[in-house]
């Protein structure tokens with residue numbers, strides 16, 4: 001299901017040339033590259049093209065996809081709270097209006113969509129096909145319609161200024177290229193829209209994930225910058241705010257893409 005108004009709104013994620021629809025695939029008429037649709041999900045990133053941490057985490061999330069939701073629900077319950085309460089802390093900051101086009105980058109198993117307004121059009125992209133398969137099942141169960149795509153946050157297959165709302169929760173700390181992913185989220189967001197980025201704080205990663213025997217190996221990334229990525233935003237972003245939630249375990253960065261005239265001039269990085 002493609003909620004973008006016109007097929008030409010899908011772009012080749014690498015060259016940014018408009019894609020056309022074939023039988024069971026999208027194709028780039030300039031390069032001839034094809035992107036196949038697997039079980040309703042256009043695949044913009046086959047595993048053999050993934051590298052670095054993106055490949056590592058795609059494999060990890062593929063493996064745990066069937067247990068991801070139940071483990072986060074259980075974790076919240078053990079901590080004396082609920083998934084809904086934790087998610088609402090940051091999801092309530094989104095500005096979703098009726099009929100808005102909303103993109104979640106790294107949608108995972110689509111758990112956030114359960115807590116968002118029903119009268120909007122959702123799209124989600126993720127590198128893990130396992131997580132997207134779970135998203136498809138859960139969305140059907142919850143009767144929520146959404147377009148799902150497999151691809152990297154660093155190479156979004158959407159046209160500039162496509163979405164009224166763009167948000168990300170829970171993966172950016174370990175993306176191959178955080179700055180590029182932020183630039184892509186901003187590119188596809190409409191001018192004037194508010195963006196939201198949530199992830200675990202450095203202290204949560206260092207004091208919990210890197211110490212826990214089950215997650216230690218996955219999170220041993222000595223040279224990783226785990227700070228809130230304000231310094232990676234392009235110059236010109238407005239209303240930049242950082243909040244901390246849930247005993248400082250998660251940060252929430254919100255900012256607004258400037259209106260068109262300024263957006264066109266963006267090319268540097270904020271200090």
Ligand SMILES: C[S@@+](CC[C@H](N)C(=O)[O-])C[C@H]1O[C@@H](n2cnc3c(N)ncnc32)[C@H](O)[C@@H]1O
Nearest residue numbers: 061106107108126127128131152153169170171
């Ligand atoms: C902790 S889960 C969060 C899922 C969902 N956003 C949520 O809040 O429940 C992190 C997700 O990020 C995805 N991910 C990791 N690196 C990515 C990348 N470079 N591009 C897109 N998705 C990525 C993983 O596959 C995984 O589904």
